[in-house]
Amino acid sequence: MTDFSLSSYVEAEKLRVEPALECVVARLEAEVDADVAAAIRHGVMGGGKRLRPILCATAYRATGGAADGAIYPLAVSLELIHAYSLMHDDLPCMDNAELRRGRPTTHVDHGEDVTARAGVALIPAAALQALSAAEHLECGPEGAIELARDLMEAAGSGGMVGGQWLDLEGEGEALGPGDLNGLYRRKTGALLMASLVLGARAARASDEVVEALRRYGSAIGLAFQIADDVLDATQSAETLGKRPSDAELDKSTYVGLYGLEEARNRAGAHVDEALEALRSGGVDAPALNSLALYIVERDK
Numbered sequence: 040m041t042d043f044s045l046s047s048y049v050e051a052e053k054l055r056v057e058p059a060l061e062c063v064v065a066r067l068e069a070e071v072d073a074d075v076a077a078a079i080r081h082g083v084m085g086g087g088k089r090l091r092p093i094l095c096a097t098a099y100r101a102t103g104g105a106a107d108g109a110i111y112p113l114a115v116s117l118e119l120i121h122a123y124s125l126m127h128d129d130l131p132c133m134d135n136a137e138l139r140r141g142r143p144t145t146h147v148d149h150g151e152d153v154t155a156r157a158g159v160a161l162i163p164a165a166a167l168q169a170l171s172a173a174e175h176l177e178c179g180p181e182g183a184i185e186l187a188r189d190l191m192e193a194a195g196s197g198g199m200v201g202g203q204w205l206d207l208e209g210e211g212e213a214l215g216p217g218d219l220n221g222l223y224r225r226k227t228g229a230l231l232m233a234s235l236v237l238g239a240r241a242a243r244a245s246d247e248v249v250e251a252l253r254r255y256g257s258a259i260g261l262a263f264q265i266a267d268d269v270l271d272a273t274q275s276a277e278t279l280g281k282r283p284s285d286a287e288l289d290k291s292t293y294v295g296l297y298g299l300e301e302a303r304n305r306a307g308a309h310v311d312e313a314l315e316a317l318r319s320g321g322v323d324a325p326a327l328n329s330l331a332l333y334i335v336e337r338d339k
């Protein structure tokens with residue numbers, strides 16, 4: 040029996056993530072034109088679950104990292120990539136969305152060209168943020184390179200960007216299970232997995248533990264995107280803070296392939312896989328267990 044409360048944990052984590060993000064955004068604002076600065080602030084500081092930095096910080100502590108807050112500057116580098124991806128994903132040339140996190144998307148308030156520039160500025164900012172955070176964490180030159188490489192690989196054409204290409208190309212196509220899994224592992228899974236790996240690496244965890252976190256991250260990445268399909272098919276714009284759009288954009292989804300119930304079952308099976316990865320790697324972390332369960336239960 041545990042008295043662990045995920046909602047208090049997440050709230051406390053957000054209180055540590057937000058100032059670290061504010062610090063990066065304030066620095067960036069001083070480097071760019073005012074219109075781009077405003078779009079960056081809109082895209083980065085406008086809410087969101089902050090799941091990626093929370094996973095990173097949680098993995099760090101679960102694998103031997105200190106509880107003193109030193110991890111957050113690294114953790115927010117993941118959120119910079121995530122924020123840019125949402126800003127660009129919402130653009131008219133991609134998913135053409137006008138609502139996100141319960142308010143107008145960045146391009147609706149700041150224009151398409153400014154949003155494109157603001158998003159792009161966040162990519163090198165994220166890499167630089169990871170490198171300077173690694174220096175403060177005293178990871179050494181090789182450790183710093185490894186962290187930045189993991190982040191950029193997850194963000195790149197073998198990861199999130201490549202997944203987004205597949206997603207755009209797949210609109211109007213009936214993707215089979217293998218193709219859909221590959222797309223999800225890249226588009227959504229790669230950055231979630233990197234969040235765990237960065238945290239564990241920063242804590243100087245053993246290769247075996249890093250591998251356990253990688254397997255956990257890979258499994259929750261898939262579970263997360265399947266749960267997202269379920270949410271898109273079952274929830275209103277009011278609840279989601281964005282307009283459900285999979286059907287309108289004619290996207291292949293787990294719900295389309297397997298139906299609602301089986302999609303939920305499969306997401307649950309990936310969560311079991313994630314929990315087993317932690318157990319087999321000897322990682323005892325109630326917060327990681329609860330976060331995995333939360334990922335599939337957020338539609339309830």
Ligand code: GRG
Pocket residue numbers: 086087088089090123124125127128133140199200203204226227264267
């Ligand atoms: C130019 C092809 C090309 C790509 C640019 C746009 C882009 C890169 C990538 C898009 C990746 C993307 C939108 C993946 C979806 C990931 C996902 C499920 C996001 C929702 O994450 P949450 O629920 O969001 O964590 P919050 O709002 O809580 O932060």
